[in-house]
Amino acid sequence: MTPFDYARADDVATALRMGAGEGSAFLGGGTNLVDLMRETVARPTRLIDVTGLSDTIEETDGGGLRIGAAVRNTALAEHPAVRSRYPVLSRAILAGASAQIRNMATVGGNLLQRTRCTYFYDTDGSRCNKRVIGSGCDALGGFNRIHAVLGASEACVATHPSDLCVAFAALDAVVQVAGPDGMRAIAFDQFHRLPGDRPDLDTVLAPGELIVAVEVPPARVAANSTYRKVRDRASYAFALISVAAALTIEDDRIAELRIAFGGVAHKPWRARTAEAALIGQVPGEAAFRAAAAAEFADAQVLRDNGFKPVLAERTLAAVLGELATGARA
Structure with a gap:
């Protein structure tokens, strides 16, 4: 592990000041970043602990929720308003990791998770454009069962690992970000990037920017929502396919x-x-x-993941069938 300095921020302004400059990284629960540091994939020279910032869940004026970036995943999953009005969030979190990890992981850190591609973690012998831009992608010709079938490029076929982020995407959430130039709001669907020729850039965050909250807008449809994750084993594992969905029916048709x-x-x-x-x-x-x-009409399958479009089709049909039954009840 590369030696690093540690500091704890008491407010957003202090965090931004401490986080300015190359080599700095914001630290939430550390459930992904610390692993990356141990594997020398990430090598920050200064960690700014932001776990004491923005750790509340608040009602917005319009009837939605503002979820602080430092809210622990367990707290979000257990919140009464989340369970009743946005059950897809609770179910995604509970599908996502062990209880110990959920107790430590933060919402902001969840958004910044990096891929679990084996070649990304293998610093000793594998080529990975996400880790070292321009080095190549060994996943293309290697074992690629978990890899992308949509939106990939010749530079990278990695998938995003988060469950919670899939639910946020379905709910049209908005990411609130603070930076040197002030606050800005980013639509969740635009927050993460497709790889293109720069797979090393996972998000549209600018250097020094800090996630402070995620806002979920009010949505009647969200009350009838769910999350289903298909994986190789029932215990802690990343998704082969997952679906977050919400549905309302009016006059026997999907409204x-x-x-x-x-x-x-x-x-x-x-x-x-x-x-x-x-x-x-x-x-x-x-x-x-x-x-x-x-x-999935434009899906580009690899040697080992040709099952994904069919599995996605079956999973979506099962999820929507379940929601349709609930909508009619």
């Missing part, structure tokens, strides 16, 4: 719908093609599967 996929791309994948195909339709398995097939 409002939100869908996001995990495990398929470099970022949480908002399924707008599938949503558009289903609005106004009579809910049913055939319609659900056709919409999923349309979403």
